[in-house]
Amino acid sequence: MGLVSGISGIGCSYLLFNRLGKLRYRISKLERNSASTAHSDLGLSQELSQLKAELNELRVEFFARIVASPPALLGAIAAEPQEEQALGSASTDILTSSKKLGQKIEALIEAINRRDKSMIRDANPTELNITRASEDDIQMGRSQPTSLEVVLxxxxxxxxxxxxxxxxxxxERTLEGFRNHxxxxxxxxxxxxxxxxxxxxxxxRIxxxxxQWLVSESGETAFPG
Known part of the structure; x- marks a missing residue:
């Protein structure tokens, strides 16, 4: 039971860790945008305040889980030391891998924003278009997850x-279009x-x-305004 509790605790902590990373990245991007703005942007300031409040709440929850984990983990170590040590090593590997993957997608986002064709090409992406059925749903105002299909x-x-x-x-072409539409x-x-x-x-995220592919989590884009 101790091992199961430990796994559950690590799983919850891992999910919170990912959410914290996303929030920190969003806040960092918004702060850079704010610093480059010549005038005060009330909407930007309000969004930053909301995100920072959410970040603080997640930090409290994350560290509460970390503090609450040791008793279960220690019990598991006493009963099943080899399994628990393997679990600890695996959890470290998961967090390290997650950080590296986060850094990779951030680098690709920066490449897209810089219009760096070489780096984007090196990522070996697959090109997608919205399906006709999804385009029809959008035109009719139907609330359905957007579906996409591979194109050559x-x-x-x-x-x-x-x-x-x-x-x-x-x-790059689609991103350029977001400037005006x-x-x-x-x-x-x-x-x-x-x-x-x-x-x-x-x-x-898809x-x-x-x-085909379904949009499971919307992305975010800034446009001049």
């Missing part, structure tokens, strides 16, 4: 797999910012659905 060329979005995570980014496609949320061109803030 001329896609509007790029699918990149890092580990077990499937990320979706706009192509922010289509409600159910893939990205759009925020007006004091930026010279459209910028990806957070990549969208999940396999047969031979």
């Amino acid at each position: 060329g001329g896609g509007s979005y790029l699918h990149v797999r890092l580990g077990t995570n499937d990320w979706l980014l706009p192509t 922010q289509p409600p496609k159910g893939i990205f949320k759009f925020f007006p910012r004091a930026v010279a061109s459209a910028q990806v803030i957070v990549a969208a 999940m396999a659905n047969g031979d």
